[in-house]
Amino acid sequence: MTPIVPCVRRGLVAGSPRWEAAGVVHLRFSTLVQAPTTVAFDVARALGRPWRAPLQEVESRRPHRDVYAGGPGPRVVHTREFTATGAGTRVEELVDWDAGPLDQVVLRRRVVRAMRAHLDGYAAAAATRALDVVQVVGAAVVRGDRVLVAQRRGGAFDGRWEFPGGKVERGEHDLDALVRECQEELGVRVEPGAFVGEVVLDARIGGGPPGTSTMRVWAAGLVSGEPAAREHADLRWVGAGELAALDWIPADRPLLPAVRALLG
Numbered sequence: 001m002t003p004i005v006p007c008v009r010r011g012l013v014a015g016s017p018r019w020e021a022a023g024v025v026h027l028r029f030s031t032l033v034q035a036p037t038t039v040a041f042d043v044a045r046a047l048g049r050p051w052r053a054p055l056q057e058v059e060s061r062r063p064h065r066d067v068y069a070g071g072p073g074p075r076v077v078h079t080r081e082f083t084a085t086g087a088g089t090r091v092e093e094l095v096d097w098d099a100g101p102l103d104q105v106v107l108r109r110r111v112v113r114a115m116r117a118h119l120d121g122y123a124a125a126a127a128t129r130a131l132d133v134v135q136v137v138g139a140a141v142v143r144g145d146r147v148l149v150a151q152r153r154g155g156a157f158d159g160r161w162e163f164p165g166g167k168v169e170r171g172e173h174d175l176d177a178l179v180r181e182c183q184e185e186l187g188v189r190v191e192p193g194a195f196v197g198e199v200v201l202d203a204r205i206g207g208g209p210p211g212t213s214t215m216r217v218w219a220a221g222l223v224s225g226e227p228a229a230r231e232h233a234d235l236r237w238v239g240a241g242e243l244a245a246l247d248w249i250p251a252d253r254p255l256l257p258a259v260r261a262l263l264g
């Protein structure tokens, strides 16, 4: 589990006529969840609320935005943002309320305590759930202004283009899997570089339901060897302008702008 870093910033709404009288408290919590975005999102959606009475939920658009209120007290707005990173899903949680000085002090202490417990439980639940999800990794192997693409042979995506890669084995690190798959499929040694992105896979991977697994893609450079189609029907080095015209596995298409950016 990764550390949770509460960053407390008290601000006032610029331009508000109540600028002097009332403050807006923003609490920002950032945590890195060791789980694909699908799992981080689902676990957040299913979570209970972080606060006990008297704060009651008055609006729920979980996992993105929930609003709480307690009697005549302030409304507390809790929002979440999910970002895929090479190390997991970064979840930014913001808790805001507009209140007088007493509420700022008393509520802030309560909210920070509740959020810490809530996020500890959240990160642990997501990491545990992630163990049941088969992760796929892909390599955008770049040479000059071209990227290597591979045409699948056999199976549900026969003839479609993809990034070389495959399933991460249990207990294996994503980047080790990436290097192993490139060796097995292409007969080359690659050095992983920048994280390119993560997409939800349409397919049923490793027996799980469709839409649970994700593929994480990294840029990679060739260290040794010349790629050979050991398992694919064909390989091609393509430039930025040729990417969109290929008949891709549909799930891969959202990654194409980021891959194009790698090619300058």
Ligand SMILES: Nc1nc2c([nH]c(=O)n2[C@H]2C[C@H](O)[C@@H](COP(=O)(O)OP(=O)(O)OP(=O)(O)O)O2)c(=O)[nH]1
Residues within 6 Å of the ligand: 136, 137, 138, 157, 161, 162, 163, 164, 165, 166, 167, 168, 181, 201, 202, 203, 204, 205, 215, 249, 251, 252
């Ligand atoms: N390698 C790769 N797989 C992709 C891409 N897009 C996509 O939806 N997939 C799906 C297709 C497969 O259902 C799954 C990857 O499985 P795979 O069969 O390539 O994995 P693997 O090499 O470990 O093969 P195996 O040992 O299970 O036979 O991910 C992609 O760009 N590259």
